Amino acid sequence: MVTIATKDIMPQHLSRDLRKLHRDLLAMSSRVEDMIHQAVDQLGDPNFDQAVQIAKLDDAIDELDVQIEDDCLKVLALNQPAGVDLRRITTVMKISGELERVADIAANIAQRACGLAESPEIPIPDRLKEMAHDAVDMLHRAIDAYVDLDPMKAMQVCADDDSIDDMNREIIDQLIADMHRTPDRIEPLLHLFSASRQIERVADHATNIAEDVVYLVEGTIIRHGRHFAQKQAN
């Protein structure tokens, strides 16, 4: 852990501030993970009360996000850190932003699940549940990579994003086919469509977090790397 490794040479208050930031971010991550799990579980077993509860939790996460950003800016202004400390603070800021968006998605998925509950004749496709499970697992592993400062773990998360994209495409194709077949069921199918898109975005945010981890450890920005490489090749 960086904060511990450099404890002896960095000013004590900076070390203390960094530790607090680290702790707050992990507390936020565990709450967001809980939320997204609850939201995804709703797909199989929708519950209006819980959907409202998730929306409430989202507000608390927004507050946490603002507080963490505030703290980060304070540490930056007061200590003007350099090197790994600077990278750590910027990473914390970015990860907290990603987590805040995941919390929004959780609230959204819970709403979709409740919308679906109104038309019980539409079963949730197993593939969608599988994708939700994989996406939430990616988020967990991305945060594991941050805790362990493990770029290999982070790279694996980035690599797994492709399979989620494929699944999403597959599910959406299937849903569009269903819509053509049964136009009277468009509304619940649209809920499913939206849920699938949202879950795909959870995986995207997990990938962003993993990329931030690679930046934190190695100092290189790998975001859009493939995109740039393709452009150069062309």
Place this chain on the structure above:
Amino acid sequence: MKIGKSRPVILWHKHGSLMLRDVTFWKVFVSSIGIAGLAALISFQWDNIGDSAVLFGILLLAAATLQSWWMHKRMRDLLAALRTTVAAWDDPLLTQPVSPRLASEFQELLQPLHLAGGRLKRQTKCVERLAEEHAQRSELLQAVLATVVEGVIVVDSDEQVLFANETAQKLLDVNAREVLNRPLWEVTRSTPIHEAVQSVLMSEEDVLEEVVMPRSKSVVSLTVTALPHDPVPGAVLVLRDMTALRKLESMRRDFVTNVSHELKTPLTSIQAYADTLLNDPETDREQEEYFLSRIVSESERLHHIILDLIRLGRIESQADDYEVQEVAVGAVVSACLEDHRAVAEGKSIHLQSVPSAEPLSVLADADELRTILDNLVDNAIKYTDSDGHVLVRWQHSDDMGIIEVQDDGAGIPLDRQPRVFERFYRVDKARDRERGGTGLGLSIVKHLCQMFGGSVEVDSEMGQGSTFRVRLPLAGTQGPETASDSSSALAEFSTVPL
């Protein structure tokens, strides 16, 4: 060894020889010259002796020089020997005895030194033994804590993990590379657990709660206790896996709810129809007949449920004797399909069978095998829309006979598949009841299969249909000991409430 720097000590040996410990060569040399000078002075006074006295003086001087050199050398050797001897006490491997010469010279110094050395040696041994005992004890503790069913984690006042056994790491879904000496909130990211630990470290009051792990969905009972002392040096977390127990409890709850619902629904209908008939004397004949026929059909439904419940109870308690024998699967399947053909045709469902390449015989009770097939085929027809297909096929596989009932109906969601064999479990609560059935059919199938030493499983994909696969021991490969097998299979299910 600061002997050389201390003040000169003169030791009188018991033999009377003078030993100077701190006298250097030069001091001896000067004193010798003094003696020689004194001797020369005396010799000069003795004038008559003359030159021979000078010679005597020179000889004396030479003798003194020799004497002091010899004393210095002896002194140096003795000190070196003393140093080696004392140094040897430090090292338990070098048990050098004190040489007799050294002993005679340094007796009084050596004695207390020797005593101190001995004491030191004993104390070192004692410390070593204690350390070894301590290591053994801590190893034992580690082993005990590692093997206990409960997960145990110890944190210090700063929430750094001091100890965490394997069970705890598994229960809390810990993937971190390192666990020891890391903050607990880094090792496991669970909000309720951190809140519990913080509250214990602050208030010193124990916390007991149940936490559902979001990923594994396992239920963990958590007890956090403060370590005794003031200020609190840390806390101990004890974790117990309650998943199986909670699942069993929820099954029992579901069963009670479901059984009351299943029994209440027909009863309510019967009561309503009977009330209408009683209170409304002007009901016409046609309506009366309709109401009465509903009363009959609802009571039949009730009767079926109760019969199935009794049957399930009897299978579980092994109250009935089954005639386990060779049963030709082909014959039973044809009889079953023949009975269901009318219903299937009514729904325009194609009912087909695919026999195995060679005749298949399994070990089972013929009547009960028929019950198994009846239930599966009945379900398949019920859950398949018109123009669908229901296929029964059977074949060999190693030492088991496999009978499959396949349909192309709605299918069962993956997460509900393991539950369809539970009593009264309905995949779709509202619609499944409309389709009729007692909700106990698959439960009976499962128990009967286990009774005959076999099993049943489901394979299903949404929109594609379901396949129920029954495995029963082949006739001829396994003796009649299946009865005892079934009792062990049943033991596993005796905890499930009826």
